[in-house]
Amino acid sequence: MADNIKDNVVMSEAEKQEKAIRDEYNARKRRRRIKKLIIWLIVIVLAAAGLIYYNKVKADFEAKTAAMIGAVTTVEVPVEENVYTTVIDLSGYVEAYDSQEAKFRSTGAVTGVYVSEGDDVTKGQLLATIDSTSQTYQVKNLQNQIKQAELTGSASQLETLRLQLINAENNLEYTNLVANFDGTVAKVSVNEGDYFEAGSSVMTVVDLSKLKATVQIDEIDMGSVELGQKAYLTFDSLPGETIEAYVSYIPMLGTYTSQGIGVVNVELTIDNPPASLKPGYSFEGTISVEGDVSMLLIPQAAVTTGRGGVTTVQKKTGPDTSETVTVRVKYLGEGYCQLVSGDLKVGDVLTYTKSGMDAMSMMMGGGAPSGNGRGR
Numbered sequence: 001m002a003d004n005i006k007d008n009v010v011m012s013e014a015e016k017q018e019k020a021i022r023d024e025y026n027a028r029k030r031r032r033r034i035k036k037l038i039i040w041l042i043v044i045v046l047a048a049a050g051l052i053y054y055n056k057v058k059a060d061f062e063a064k065t066a067a068m069i070g071a072v073t074t075v076e077v078p079v080e081e082n083v084y085t086t087v088i089d090l091s092g093y094v095e096a097y098d099s100q101e102a103k104f105r106s107t108g109a110v111t112g113v114y115v116s117e118g119d120d121v122t123k124g125q126l127l128a129t130i131d132s133t134s135q136t137y138q139v140k141n142l143q144n145q146i147k148q149a150e151l152t153g154s155a156s157q158l159e160t161l162r163l164q165l166i167n168a169e170n171n172l173e174y175t176n177l178v179a180n181f182d183g184t185v186a187k188v189s190v191n192e193g194d195y196f197e198a199g200s201s202v203m204t205v206v207d208l209s210k211l212k213a214t215v216q217i218d219e220i221d222m223g224s225v226e227l228g229q230k231a232y233l234t235f236d237s238l239p240g241e242t243i244e245a246y247v248s249y250i251p252m253l254g255t256y257t258s259q260g261i262g263v264v265n266v267e268l269t270i271d272n273p274p275a276s277l278k279p280g281y282s283f284e285g286t287i288s289v290e291g292d293v294s295m296l297l298i299p300q301a302a303v304t305t306g307r308g309g310v311t312t313v314q315k316k317t318g319p320d321t322s323e324t325v326t327v328r329v330k331y332l333g334e335g336y337c338q339l340v341s342g343d344l345k346v347g348d349v350l351t352y353t354k355s356g357m358d359a360m361s362m363m364m365g366g367g368a369p370s371g372n373g374r375g376r
Helices: 002-070 133-152 155-173 356-365
Strands: 072-078 080-093 095-103 108-113 126-130 176-178 183-188 201-218 230-235 243-249 262-271 282-288 293-299 311-316 322-333 336-341 349-355 373-375
Touching: 080 201, 095 183, 126 201, 133 155, 230 262, 243 282, 293 322, 293 349
Parallel strands: none
Antiparallel strands: 072 349, 080 282, 080 293, 080 373, 095 201, 108 126, 126 176, 183 201, 201 262, 230 243, 230 282, 243 262, 293 336, 311 322, 311 349, 322 336
16 A cells, blocks of 8 residues: 555656646747847838838928929020041942943844853943844845935935945944953843843943942031042951042932931042952942131020921020020931021020929930030
8 A cells, every 4th residue: 555655656757747848838829929029020110111212211201203394494505516537437338330221222142251250341242242233234224225226216315325324334344243341241141042122231340449438427517528528437347457448429419218308329439459359339438628626515494495387596685684596406316406507606595494304304314415516
């Protein structure tokens, strides 16, 4: 019986120890729960504070932006002078200096082809012939008739026969195809025995001793262009090389683009081009104008375009007065214009109104003016 009581006491102590361990575990669990709750409360408070601050900053920014956009101010700017060296940009492609689409001017069978593609030819050289039997007979017949008329015919009959002979000799000449200049045969589309109609192209002859190109130059830049002026061209097909050309022809008449810009189709010539440079190759280039050129600059924002495309500016004439001046300008980019014509001079003050939106645009995209002329 004593042994049973001792076992019960031992069991009770074990249970007490287990309970103590369980209570400690539950206490640690409660502490962790409280700690997590506190962290989440801090995060929520910080997030709420950040959101409130963001909304306040956003509201202030939107209010300031709205006020800036709605604000309208009067701006005064002087007319400025810029000294620059004119560089006219060019682009285009080169072509043969001269080209002949050789065509028969008579109908018949081809009796001879005397050149091949790549052959060099000289002016007047025979390239091909077409059957001339009928034309030769006509010439001989008329020559005989003229001899007879010289003996027995009238002066009127003799004159008519001689005109007919000239016509027949021309027809005979039309059966021969000749080169119009010294050059190279670039294409042959005929073989002996072929039948051709008058006007059909049978071969192409080109003069590659020089190359030429036609470039469009703005009407404003044309004042700086003259015959013999040098141009410098670069080709993708000739990396690292600059080819010199010169202005060889300026037409009397200009034209205009689909945007209504006046241009002149100026011809450039390249003497002694490298053999690797072929007709059809494209280029970029420049024409440099000797000497410095000055131009007057005004902000694009100061220019107003009215009906009929008439452009004007407001020139300040007194503390609270201004006058309208009609001007002609060329837009240079980045908010500036070149004054082409108009009653303005360096130092004149222009006035215009500017909204807050304009100010913001200028702040975002401002920069130094640039144009066809490269300033220095």
